[in-house]
Amino acid sequence: MQAWPRPVVPSVPGSPCAPLLHDTASDGLVSVHTGERARLYVCGITPYDATHIGHASTYLAFDTLQRMWLDAGIDVHYAQNITDVDDPLLERAHERGIEWRTLADDQIQLFRDDMAALRVLPPEDYVAVTEVIAPIAEAVVRLLDAGVAYRVDTPESAAGDDVYFDIAAAEAQGVWSLGQESNYDRALMERLSAERGGDPDRTGKRDPLDPLLWRAARAGEPQWDSAAGAGRPGWHIECSVIALDHLGTDFTVQGGGSDLVFPHHEMSAGHAAALSGRPLAAVFAHAGMVAYDGEKMSKSLGNLVLVSQLRERGEDPRAIRLAILEHHYRSDWEWTQAGLEAAISRLAAWSDAFRTGVRAAGASPSGSVTADDVIQRMRDALRNDLDTPTAIAVLDEAATTGVSDPQRVGEAIDALLGIDLSA
Incomplete structure (x- = not known):
């Protein structure tokens, strides 16, 4: 599957370093320095009702992580899936009276357009589930043969039985155990x-x-003939197989929204461990949820703010990006028009201060700070668990006091925050 065009990321002189990132499994900050190459997997969309601000917030979080790695001279291998066949997609297509494949294709293209407008770095491997049905089915057969999966009678189906993952058998292998990624108790897991x-x-x-x-x-559902029989994959095994095929085991970071902590990331890790005998990822990192009108933004509630709708009414994608980055990626927060308007004003102030190459209005030469100092403070903030609000505060201050080399600061804003003030 084709991703979207890659924006240019400037190289900024100075003293960069690899970031510290919060790991959900250990509930602490850990170094994600992995030598010369980092491997990142971020779970992709199910292509309907894309791209809402909650989606954008998650992908901007891990875009910031990529930019910090690149700034530190670390190459990044980024993979992302598209769950382009799943019950919610089929239900939405039925509601709209259109073919499910048509809905998926339209929404995938919309997602690409939104990601390109927001200047999100694309994955090297952008993989639709429907492109890898055969490898997923083969993995299911391997799990059956290994005794960590079993069949359940499915009378309503004439094509065979459903296949389930055996948690107890997988735990007995000693590589993975239920709860090690989420730290949730069983009652919460069941809910x-x-x-x-x-x-x-x-x-x-x-x-x-x-x-x-x-x-x-x-009957009436998409299906494929495969080694596992006629049918289609479950949700979690899709990401396990795609991640293992493209990134291998023990990769650097598994990312996504906090609503994926359980069951998706927990079970994806379990499937991968059962298949490979190794942990899936070193770090599991999660972005917070975004609310709107007092409720968590969700497809089920219908309270979505879509990036495409904001763009259609003429909002600058850079302001949308800045409005999201004003919140720490792990926090739960609420999208508001006031927040967007504040980002529009901030974007204008930064453009005046850093794009034109002149000192900020009212700033005196004696009050200015060096570009090196501003950039280092940005890096220090972002290294500390991608603290974009603090980095933004540093730039707000510099826009007021003035800096010795505004253009260099503008290039750092482009490189580290993905906002091109020259546009």
């Missing part, structure tokens, strides 16, 4: 499983939390 696509009440399962690996074909 979240029911809310987030699981089926804890399914008859025939060995454990209510055992997740679906392969859904046997049902």
Whole structure:
């Protein structure tokens, strides 16, 4: 699958260093310096109702991580999936009275356009689930053969049985255990499983939390003939296989929104460990949720603010990006028109201060600071768990006092925050 064009990232002189990042599993800051190359996997969209601000907030968080790695001279191998066949997509296509593939294709292109407008660095590997059905099915068969998956009778299907992951058998291998990524207790896991696509009440399962690996074909649903039988993949195994195929085991960071902590990232890690005998990733990092009108922004509630709609009404994508980066990536926050207007004003102030190459209005030469100092303070903030609000505060101050070399600061803003003031 083709991604979107890659923006140019300037090289900024100075003393960069690799970032510290919050790891959900250990609940602490850890170094994500991995030598000359970092490997990053961020879970992609299910292509309907794209791209809302919650999506954008997540991808901007890990875009900032990429920019910090690049600034430190670390190459990045970034992979991302597209869940282009899944129950929510099929349901939305049915509601709209259109073919599911048409809806998916339209929304994937919209997502590409939004990511390009926001200047998000694209993945090296952008993989649709429908492109890798055969490898996923083969992985399901391997799990069955290894005794860490089992079949459940599916009377309503004429194409065979559903296949489920056996959590207890996987834990017995000693590489992965339930809860090690999320640190959630079982009661919370069972509640979240029911809310987030699981089926804890399914008859025939060995454990209510055992997740679906392969859904046997049902009438009227997309299906593929495969080594696992006719049907389609479950949710978590898709990311496990794509990540292992493109990044290998023990990769640097698995990222996504905090709503993916459980069951998606927990079970993806379990599947991958059962397949490879190794941990999936060294660090599991998660972005907070975005609210609107007092409620978490979600497709089910319909309270979505779409990047494409903001762009269509003429909002500058740089201001949209800046409005999101004003919030720390791990925080839960609310999108407001006032926040966007503040970002528009900030963008104008920064453009005056750093793009034109002249000292900020009212600033005296004696009050100015060096560009090196401003850039280092930005780097220090971003190194500390991608602290974009503090980096923005540093730039607000510099825009008021003036800097010795505004153009260099403007290039650093482009490189580290992805905002091109020359546009």
